[in-house]
Amino acid sequence: DGGITQSPKYLFRKEGQNVTLSCEQNLNHDAMYWYRQDPGQGLRLIYYSQIVNDFQKGDIAEGYSVSREKKESFPLTVTSAQKNPTAFYLCASSPIARSGTEAFFGQGTRLTVV
């Protein structure tokens, strides 16, 4: 089945450690996105990519890094520079960023830093 897979669903890390969240899609979508959601809040954009080997910062990119070496994959690294990393992270994809097509979401990764 086509879709977006995020792994793992739950992730625990010690403070000061970098952690990489996986996002894979087999929908042949060009654009991919990372959002962060805190309790009772909407989604805030971290990074997005419209094409392989290119990506742009969103509203809250500080303390995060991404790569887009393959069309299917858009991993997000939460670095030790991110001051408050505990959150629900959602990855999404859409056919083309410029068009008015909806984004499809993965099931999310809940990251807890202790």
Add this chain to the structure above:
Amino acid sequence: GQNIDQPTEMTATEGAIVQINCTYQTSGFNGLFWYQQHAGEAPTFLSYNVLDGLEEKGRFSSFLSRSKGYSYLLLKELQMKDSASYLCASKQAGTALIFGKGTTLSVSS
């Protein structure tokens, strides 16, 4: 830049109709989306408007007025399973969806 506002919480009873409003300010506007999100789950797409007017999909309808920067999501014949957060999101050409903070709808019997 973009700015999206929607009410934080709403309550309604089963079988009723509820309207969730959203106002936005988006340069290079390229569409308004509504998503539904149940607690702890991923958002799922409900509707998309890019032209003024009403789009109807079963029990859900969405309206857009571009001149007023205003949209609403109308839910009819409410069911308990409609208890969720409803996210309004605007699209700026060439970028990603930008979301409001969401409206938590509680449906009671």
